[in-house]
Amino acid sequence: xxxxxxxxxxxxxxxxxxxxxxxxxxxxxxxxxxxxxxxxxxxxxxxxxxxxxxxxxxxxxxxxxxxxxxxxxxxxxxxxxxxxxxxxxxxxxxxxxxxxxxxxxxxxxxxxxxxxxxxxxxxxxxxxxxxxxxxxxxxxxxxxxxxxxxxxxxxxxxxxxxxxxxxxxxxxxxxxxxxxxxxxxxxx
Numbered sequence: 328x329x330x331x332x333x334x335x336x337x338x339x340x341x342x343x344x345x346x347x348x349x350x351x352x353x354x355x356x357x358x359x360x361x362x363x364x365x366x367x368x369x370x371x372x373x374x375x376x377x378x379x380x381x382x383x384x385x386x387x388x389x390x391x392x393x394x395x396x397x398x399x400x401x402x403x404x405x406x407x408x409x410x411x412x413x414x415x416x417x418x419x420x421x422x423x424x425x426x427x428x429x430x431x432x433x434x435x436x437x438x439x440x441x442x443x444x445x446x447x448x449x450x451x452x453x454x455x456x457x458x459x460x461x462x463x464x465x466x467x468x469x470x471x472x473x474x475x476x477x478x479x480x481x482x483x484x485x486x487x488x489x490x491x492x493x494x495x496x497x498x499x500x501x502x503x504x505x506x507x508x509x510x511x512x513x514x515x
Contacts, residue, residue, distance in 0.1 A: 331497045335489075341482040341496050342371055342489040348464045348476055348498075349375040355467035356381045356475075358512050359484055362388045362458035364449075367486035370434035382441070384449045384484070385515055387457025452515060460488075460496075463508050476500045477508045 333339040348354065357379045364386045376382060441447040460482055465475035480496025482488035499505075 331499070333496055333498075335482070335492060335494050335496075340490040341478065341480075341494060344478060344496070344498060345372055345462065345489070346375050348478075349379070352464060352475065353466050354379050354464045354475075356383075356463070356465040358383045358385075358461075358463040358509065360385045360387065360457065360459055360461040360512055360515065361484045361488075362386070362456075362460065363483040363485055363488070365483075365485035366434065366438065368484035368489055369438055371486055371489050372484075373434055373437050380446065382447045383512075384447065385457075385512065386449070386451050387459065457515065460484075461508050461512065463505065463512060465505060465509070469502075471502060473500055474502070475505045477504050479508070 333341070333344060335341060354376075357376060359382075361384070364384060438447070442449060460480055462478040463475070464477070468474070477499045478496055479499070480494055482492070482494040482496050488494060
């Protein structure tokens, strides 16, 4: 039986679906609207999104401490470059002294760099508790031959949501769905 639904069982995880989209499409724009964002989720997908120049993450309810700290470092980088750079290197030194897992350390460094250089724009929605999960993948130029896709369902951008929890998700590839999801993301 063929279906667009997947539930994080066996070889049908949200993480594998995201990897496949990045592998087989020229994703230029990646937007994620999630209720919960964890650094663990970013660490899982960061190797797939390296070639994507425009990444926006909108969080509706909650982010973890590591993400908040990385975002603060990135936001502080612009006003006083020398001071922020010094603080950044002190934080990296502290991470090394805390003997963080190598994957976590590499992921945090990449996340901070991506925020500092504007490759990732991350926002927390100020007025609503948004619990939706939408992942929008688009090529650079619109064309009517499958220029992107949208994944929606229950999986947050967390390690558990990407592969551990039983989550009901679906991938949609029709242009109208991509357009609707993108327009709604823009409004939020």
